[in-house]
Amino acid sequence: MSLKPPVGVQRLPRGPDPNSRGFDRSSPRFIALCPTSIPSSASTDPGIEEEQRVRSELRERFLRTLLMMTDKPVQFNMYEKVQVPARFGASDIDILNFHVSDLETPLGVQKEALLRCQDVISCSFEL
């Protein structure tokens, strides 16, 4: 039986970007459809600006806190009454995982570890 020629393709489908979760902010669809990021205050116009200002301030404070935490000993309070001290290294871009060093666990000290942020309730450190 003769082999039929296969249909040609221009390229293969693009796969996921290992560094991000996608949803390209520069895509035409995003630019056209992106709703105001504040669903709660859709009704009041002056309210939006103030809320955006406060949100920006809070976000900046949070990011600066992460920066300050770098290389400091931090106490993580997690679910199931887990409280573990560790040295904070870095967070990933979506704040899904924290890289920590010398994580003190009941099983011993873990030299390097990734903590899942969803599991962290709070963390505290000395300034």
Add this chain to the structure above:
Amino acid sequence: MAWYFAICLAMCLLKETSPVSMAMRQTPLTCSGHTRPVVDLAFSGITPYGYFLISACKDGKPMMRQGDTGDWIGTFLGHKGAVWGATLNNEATKAATAAADFTAKVWDAVTGDEVLTLAHKHIVKSVNFTQDSKCLLTGGNDKMLRIFDLNKPEADPQEIAGHTSAIKKALWCNKDQQIISAAEDKTIRLWDRNTAETVKTLSFETSVSSMEYIPDGEVLVITYGKTIAFYKAHSLDLIKTVDAPASIHSASLHPEKDYFVAGGDDFKLYKYDYSTKEEIESYKGHFGPVHCVRFSPDGELYASGSEDGTLRLWQTAVGKTYGLWKCVLPEELTSENSEALYCPQPEIKA
């Protein structure tokens, strides 16, 4: 060689399937990225930006892709367990997912942000938006159907009881006035949304493996064992059944009802003529059982998800220029333009 060129050119210009598919071999487009079996997939409607596809995967990370190319758009991050069901609303502005972490989640499908988490008492298997995207229907292992008003998410959902084992799929039908659900109790039930009562029950010898609802024409596509069955959605009257060579996990009917496709345990995709019930062709490609298959809203392609962790896109009219597929004239393969085209290595079949 001029006559060969003329025939190929004529075939490329024709819109009908049969002459073109006789001449060329289907090249499925593989979408990688998932790391575990793909168990569900859904297309959006046709939007001004094209149409989109969402895939549910046991790795807990459902992905959204451009429907006609398979290009990855984004991954919805947040579930803590296998995602069993995923859907997009018609405009592809919202997504919903059902997972083993006992939650269903609603997402903004433009930004990828999680918008709502709806807690359940057991594994959630199925999610479905109403046409206006205002309500979400969920079903899962706690045997209960739930309707959430997305404008009032804190309010308790309307609960509909009746199934005696885990619900596998629950869909809105008949202009969102009725609900059709399939469960492990080997029944399919049609419910009235307002009275929450069962309108009709269909019983089967074996558990139904999949269900698809086609609003245009009110057709229900159901698979069980090796059978693909078509029912009228209003009355649950049987239209026809077709038996496949292997156990079928999922089937989909073409929007124009020319064809239907099915896939299952033997890793192959089968394409059938809907009117004559004859098998037209079968395609190999997946390295594991096919769990889900759906036609795109324009009917130009169908997507399949498999145990092998991939999604594959298949052309309805093999050889037609569409999406990433390009109809190649023989002289183009040898010209200096040929490096612009990716020609897959032909598989040597034993």
